[in-house]
Amino acid sequence: MVRPYTVTGGRTRPSDRHVIDLMSRVTVLEADAGPPGLDHAAAALLDLARRGPRPVVELAADADLPLTVVRVLLGDLAEAGLLSIDEPYRPPDGSPAADPELLREIVERLREL
Numbered sequence: 842m843v844r845p846y847t848v849t850g851g852r853t854r855p856s857d858r859h860v861i862d863l864m865s866r867v868t869v870l871e872a873d874a875g876p877p878g879l880d881h882a883a884a885a886l887l888d889l890a891r892r893g894p895r896p897v898v899e900l901a902a903d904a905d906l907p908l909t910v911v912r913v914l915l916g917d918l919a920e921a922g923l924l925s926i927d928e929p930y931r932p933p934d935g936s937p938a939a940d941p942e943l944l945r946e947i948v949e950r951l952r953e954l
Contacts, residue, residue, distance in 0.1 A: 854909075855916025861897055863908070864929035867915060868894040871923050882906060883914045890924055897926075 855861055869890045879887065882904070889895070889903050901911040918924050 852913050855912050856920065859916045859919050859926055860928060861912045861915055861926055862929055863898040864896045866894050866896060866927045867900060867924055869924045883918060886911065886914050887918060887923060
């Protein structure tokens with residue numbers, strides 16, 4: 842087990858060039874294995890992202906890494922040109938992006954847990 846600050850080199854945030862929200866969509870730009878020298882955690886995230894466009898929160902859960910670490914690593918991978926990070930969809934009129942009924946059902950199911 843490696844401590845999170847070791848994986849990120851002590852950084853707690855990605856560079857300011859990237860806005861990485863929980864629901865930001867991550868898409869791999871290069872199908873190749875990536876440049877040599879990627880550490881294990883970054884290479885694992887890249888492999889997970891290759892399965893198709895996914896939100897940041899899903900990648901963090903699948904990688905079993907803290908969200909802070911995932912954000913830093915995704916920022917590094919985006920700066921290397923290996924993936925893109927798109928902001929989550931927000932309707933122009935400010936209405937919720939999700940169906941209110943669906944959100945209510947999710948809350949009810951969570952309360953059941």
